Amino acid sequence: MPAVSDCINMLDSETKAVETPEDHAEELRLWLRLLTCTTLIEGEVRGRLRQRFDVTLPRFDLMAQLDKAPDGMTLSDVSKRMMVSNGNVTGLVERLVESGHLDRRTSETDRRVQVIRLTKLGRAEFRRMAAEHETWIADLFADLSPKDVRELMRLLAKTKASAQKSAARRRP
Amino acid sequence: MPAVSDCINMLDSETKAVETPEDHAEELRLWLRLLTCTTLIEGEVRGRLRQRFDVTLPRFDLMAQLDKAPDGMTLSDVSKRMMVSNGNVTGLVERLVESGHLDRRTSETDRRVQVIRLTKLGRAEFRRMAAEHETWIADLFADLSPKDVRELMRLLAKTKASAQKSAARRRP
DNA sequence: GGAAATCATTTTAGGCTTAAAACAATTCGG
């Protein structure tokens, strides 16, 4: 419910309601702050992955998805999970197969489908990177109390739901 | 202070302390959720900018920086503000000058420096896009109460500070 | 004054990313 004061400039000099855009500055500031946090952390992680393991963040992310799926995933699954385009995954997988980290085969039951999984090498390297990665994240969030973490989790869950709803409204 | 139960598996069968990696699963989950939220919203904004105005998000972001600086900015300033590489800005600016949205000139007092500003066209188009953009953001965050927004702002400020501190520790 | 360090920007090489179109295989509806 908007306060009376918020309505003052919705009335013109003749005290007739006019179309005045609502003020959404707070949400805008929130979005910019969210983006800043993510960019900051992402850049840091990207740099450390490159320095320590000479690997890119997208490759690491892709391997992380596969590590959770011992039986492999289809390219579409990966693309949905990573929230990136299909063509993007095609290229990433190409390079990771080339470097021996991924195994790729056409599904027996549906010849459209490509199933990819980590190779032994891929899994071993990922585990090694993931262990260190986890300590970086812990360090980056070190000044948040457990309560802060819980509260952020809760609010971000709410944010995600809100954004998904809004996206669905536009593209039903 | 860790609870006693957290220490149980830090003792091996002979009741001697062993090196056990700490559990940072919560922070990791928090980071993934933060990333998911940002990716979701960013993708939505990117798509809407393209559909409605045929403009990319990086171009919009760059114009947003310049809109706040009527006297223009140097490329370095822009690069720092946007948290992207210098070379990246060079390319973006090139295309925006080409399309008539930006004006670029060498500083009178320091011939290393390039000062860029919005042209009349650039400013007009940006204002038009920004107004609509603000409503998208408001809609994406619509299910958050004002209190949620405040609380999220607070926690993200804390997160940003923590991450900056951690980044500074590595790269002093 | 001049060499050395610093600073702002550009270039380079490689990879990431997207939207849209194209292709290929499967499923669905008559």
Add this chain to the structure above:
DNA sequence: CCGAATTGTTTTAAGCCTAAAATGATTTCC
């Protein structure tokens, strides 16, 4: 069954992005 939609993937064209090296201008410090 068979044509039409759908689905999974790849290709294409364009743009974004980075780190590192190169270039050019300015400042610093003997």
